[in-house]
Amino acid sequence: MMRGVLVCLAAAALMASCRSERAPQREPGEELDFAAEAGMAGGPPAIAAELTTAGVDSLAARACDSVAVIFAATPGGLVEAGSDPVSDPDGEFDLPGCLVSLHGSLDAIAGAQRPDVILGARFEAARWLYDDRFSADGPDGTSFVLIKNGVFCIVEGRWDGGDDADPRYIPPPDYVFEVRCANRNG
Numbered sequence: 001m002m003r004g005v006l007v008c009l010a011a012a013a014l015m016a017s018c019r020s021e022r023a024p025q026r027e028p029g030e031e032l033d034f035a036a037e038a039g040m041a042g043g044p045p046a047i048a049a050e051l052t053t054a055g056v057d058s059l060a061a062r063a064c065d066s067v068a069v070i071f072a073a074t075p076g077g078l079v080e081a082g083s084d085p086v087s088d089p090d091g092e093f094d095l096p097g098c099l100v101s102l103h104g105s106l107d108a109i110a111g112a113q114r115p116d117v118i119l120g121a122r123f124e125a126a127r128w129l130y131d132d133r134f135s136a137d138g139p140d141g142t143s144f145v146l147i148k149n150g151v152f153c154i155v156e157g158r159w160d161g162g163d164d165a166d167p168r169y170i171p172p173p174d175y176v177f178e179v180r181c182a183n184r185n186g
Contacts, residue, residue, distance in 0.1 A: 047068055057151075060183045064153075064179070067100040071179075074104060077108070080101050089131065089134050098181055100181075101179075102115055102176070102177040103174070139161030141158040154179065154181075155178075160172055
């Protein structure tokens with residue numbers, strides 16, 4: 001299933017690069033259009049339909065779709081997506097949700113913003129809020145939670161930040177970002 005979604009993501013990224021940049025029109029009552037609000041071109045979601053068929057709430061699936069589109073623009077990155085149980089950030093219960101992961105090399109994005117920074121900015125521009133109770137940054141990674149209308153996305157990034165005690169150590173450039181989204185109200 002993950003390979004089929006990966007092919008869909010690559011096709012969706014290619015199609016999105018050919019679309020007009022005009023913002024999509026919203027239907028009355030459509031209060032959340034995550035892909036449009038996150039700054040992506042309009043059009044059918046790349047993975048949302050498959051995720052909702054797998055039991056993921058449609059709003060959470062659309063959030064994962066937006067994450068996948070943002071991640072697909074990362075040079076040299078490999079994006080995978082699928083359904084996955086998501087633990088509520090408060091740790092109280094698991095919800096049906098989705099997981100989008102991005103694997104790549106820091107060398108491929110040298111001089112550019114990291115994918116988590118781009119993701120946070122795009123979602124923040126779409127009026128998502130950071131839940132500061134679940135935010136941490138360090139030399140080996142980052143973690144934060146974005147929320148909007150009951151939907152939450154847990155963002156985690158990991159890489160080797162080096163060894164302060166051994167300046168000769170050269171860390172490998174590999175990174176992984178994982179975003180899990182679910183709907184508390186779903």
